[in-house]
Amino acid sequence: MQAEDDDTAAADRALMERVWAAPVLAGELPPFDPDTAPARPGLLFAGWLGRALGDGVPEPHIVTLSTAAADGTPSARVVMLRGVDSADCAVVFAGDRLSVKGRDLSARPVAALTWYWPAYGRQIRMAGPVDLLGAEATRQDFLARSPLSRAAAFTGRISTPLSGQEEYDRERRAAQALVAAEPERVPPTHAVYRLRAAEAEFFQARPDRSHARLRYTRDGDGDGWSRILLWP
Ligand SMILES: Cc1cc2nc3c(=O)[nH]c(=O)nc-3n(C[C@H](O)[C@H](O)[C@H](O)COP(=O)(O)O)c2cc1C
Structure with missing residues (x-):
């Protein structure tokens, strides 16, 4: 044991x-001038995301979602961006x-989202209250997906133990047959969430490490925003 x-x-x-030798913030990073950033963070987000999509940055719509359980235990995982309301961030x-x-x-309807696009040295953070959208939005979100993706949602019970590949394959075949037979069916537990940012923060790394960090804070519950630079 000791030898091992x-x-x-x-x-x-x-x-x-090898980690220490790995390059960080290599290559050309895009410029960012916080002084000319839009007054509303959602517009800056849409601009950054649009540029990333246009430049072929891999999967810029994948985002880390952090939540906390009723007892405060944190957890995080990646999810896919399914919609944006940039006027309201x-x-x-x-x-x-x-x-x-x-x-x-359900227990704590608040969350944080973190995007990181290494090719740009850009990190975006948003945090705020989360609402569950209604039945029609949920249905539309689900039915917009490919049959394979819909079948995956009907396969097994997410986040519960799986006995092995055999059980998975059996469930998957049954789910694919269900989707083929009932293409309009939506799983009763499918949920669509809307996070309305109370805070949004934009980090632009620079090769010389003179990074820029701009934080927006929503004024109360309204449409106005305060902006402040933070030490990176
Ligand atoms: C690229 C990628 C995209 C994902 N997108 C979603 C998603 O949009 N919604 C989702 O519930 N899980 C998605 N997942 C799976 C989650 O990361 C996670 O494993 C799963 O939702 C269970 O998380 P939980 O038990 O912490 O709730 C995705 C995983 C990957 C790798």
């Missing part, structure tokens, strides 16, 4: 040597109400 631990520690050190994502995130959001 020593080998593992040596492997960890070798791994970290709100974004939409979807999941299953019985998943960990679904149960967290």
Whole structure:
């Protein structure tokens, strides 16, 4: 056991040597002047996302969603951006109400979202209250998906233990048959959430490490925003 631990520690050190040698913020990063940023953060978000999509940044719509359970236990996972309301700085994502995130959001309807686009050295953070959208929006979100994606949502019970590949394959075949037979069917636990940012923060890394960090805070519950630069 001791010999194995020593080998593992040596492997960890070798791994970290490679981590420290890995490039960070390499290449040309886009300029960002906080002084000319829009007064509303949703517009800045849409501009940054639009540019990332246009330039072929890989999967810029994948975002880390952080939630907290009733007892405060945090958890995070990636989800897909399903909608945006840039005038209001709100974004939409979807999941299953019985998943960990679904149960967290029932208990504490607040969340944080974090995007990171390494090719740009850009990080965007949003946090705020989360609302569950109604039945029609939920239906539209679900039926806009491919048959494979819809079948995945009907396969098994998310975030619960799975006995193995055999059980998975069996459930998946049954789910694919269900979607083919009833293409309009929506799982009762499919949920679409709208996070309305109370805060939004934009980080633009610069190769010389003179990073820029701009935070917007919503004035009360309204449409106005305050802006402040933060030390990076
Ligand atoms: C690229 C990618 C996109 C994903 N998109 C979603 C999504 O939009 N909604 C979702 O519920 N899970 C999505 N997942 C799965 C989640 O990351 C997570 O594993 C799952 O939702 C269970 O999380 P939970 O138990 O913490 O709620 C995605 C995973 C990957 C790798």
